[in-house]
Amino acid sequence: MSPKPNMGNLTVITGPMFAGKTRSIISCIQGLPAKAQVKAYKPTVDTRYDTADIISHNGERIPAQWVDTDLNGVSLSDFIVVDEAQFLTLEAVYRIQNLLQQGASITLAGLDLDYLERPFGQMALIFSIASSVVKLTGTCAQCGGMSTRTFRKSNHKEVTLIGGSHTYEPRCYSCYHGVNLAEKQHHLQDALE
Numbered sequence: 001m002s003p004k005p006n007m008g009n010l011t012v013i014t015g016p017m018f019a020g021k022t023r024s025i026i027s028c029i030q031g032l033p034a035k036a037q038v039k040a041y042k043p044t045v046d047t048r049y050d051t052a053d054i055i056s057h058n059g060e061r062i063p064a065q066w067v068d069t070d071l072n073g074v075s076l077s078d079f080i081v082v083d084e085a086q087f088l089t090l091e092a093v094y095r096i097q098n099l100l101q102q103g104a105s106i107t108l109a110g111l112d113l114d115y116l117e118r119p120f121g122q123m124a125l126i127f128s129i130a131s132s133v134v135k136l137t138g139t140c141a142q143c144g145g146m147s148t149r150t151f152r153k154s155n156h157k158e159v160t161l162i163g164g165s166h167t168y169e170p171r172c173y174s175c176y177h178g179v180n181l182a183e184k185q186h187h188l189q190d191a192l193e
């Protein structure tokens with residue numbers, strides 16, 4: 001028996017803000033064969049740019065089109081890419097499953113957690129149906145360690161506050177929580193002795 005072609009594959013690229021998710025999705029697309037039919041989308045809630053094109057923080061871009069957060073109208077093509085996947089609805093997850101069953105290869109990029117450290121939108125569900133989940137990390141803006149969290153610098157309360165580095169910064173677990181983990185560990189050890 002020979003292995004079947006690599007279809008019906010769902011890859012998720014995730015992590016906090018400023019971890020290189022968009023850059024990673026762009027190099028993923030650039031690595032595809034020239035004849036591959038690629039369709040890239042971005043949910044309409046992202047209003048940072050006039051164009052739907054997927055643009056990394058360092059200015060690289062690939063053409064994309066706006067789509068609603070249910071992914072209405074996304075049709076089958078060889079490769080489907082959706083950026084800002086944290087905005088997708090449950091309806092969109094069903095649509096993704098349907099497209100996978102038809103043989104699409106899908107790559108989604110999006111935040112794993114919101115600024116309050118809760119699973120963002122349907123991302124936890126999306127991870128569970130993915131064939132591969134790539135968690136990227138960046139550099140903590142406070143200590144230079146490995147960032148896994150997105151810290152909101154303003155005190156706006158809405159979950160979906162679009163913004164760049166004026167509003168958010170990447171932080172490691174300790175700096176996000178404002179705790180000294182080494183000290184915590186020390187106390188824990190004292191308590192166990």
Ligand SMILES: [Zn+2]
Nearest residue numbers: 140143172175
């Ligand atoms: Zn830190």
